[in-house]
Amino acid sequence: MPQDNRQPPIPLNDFRPGDTFANRIALSLSGLHRPRRAGISGTSAHGADSIILAGMYEDDIDAGDRIWYAGHGGRDQKTGKQIADQTLDAYNMALLRNVALGHPVRLIRGATLRNEHAPTEGYRYEGLFQVRSYERVRGKAGFWIWLFYLERLVPDRAG
Known part of the structure; x- marks a missing residue:
């Protein structure tokens, strides 16, 4: 279960789409996505602030x-295969909370x-x-999963 030991939110203007990071440690140290293993960063109370899409599911x-x-969940760490149902854990609740609050998430x-x-290597903020x-x-493996639909927010180009 993720702990709520987050730093204050990072201003959005500190990062630009296209910014790259060599690895998960660099990404974590930047503050853009703090967890070094989990693909969802956030809490069930405040929602998710970032997610990683890396082909793991x-x-x-x-x-x-x-x-x-x-x-999140139900995936075997060694084989990468889905081997169990996903539960409504704190990670999945964080993304559900984003829907309820209307908050965007960093991808x-x-x-x-x-x-x-x-990206051809490392990680890229989208x-x-x-x-x-x-x-x-x-x-696909027959287990229950939580499937979230996301759409890119296009910045207001008029301002």
């Missing part, structure tokens, strides 16, 4: 500006994603995404 779908993000893509949207909806569905 077979049910993730990366369509560039639209993402279907499989929640970071990892090179392990291995698609046309992924910008803000709105968590539009979620549902509990049977994933």
Whole structure:
């Protein structure tokens, strides 16, 4: 269960889409995504502030500006396969909270994603995404997962 030992929020203007990080340690030290292992950063009370899309869950779908993000849990750490149902744990609750509060989340893509949207190495900050909806569905492996639908927020170019 994630602890709520977060620092004050980092101003959004401290990072720009396209900023890159060599590894999870550099990413964590930057403050953009503090957890060094978890893909979801945040709390069930305040919502998620960042997520990493790195190809770790077979049910993730990366369509560039639209993402279907499989929640946390049920994955075997050694094989990477989904072996159990996902529960409504604090990580998944954090993303559900974003829907309720209307708060966007920072998206970071990892090179392990291995698609046309992924960086060639390390991790890249992609910008803000709105968590539009979620549902509990049977994933490809037959287990219940939480699937979150996100859309990129386009900055106001007029201002």
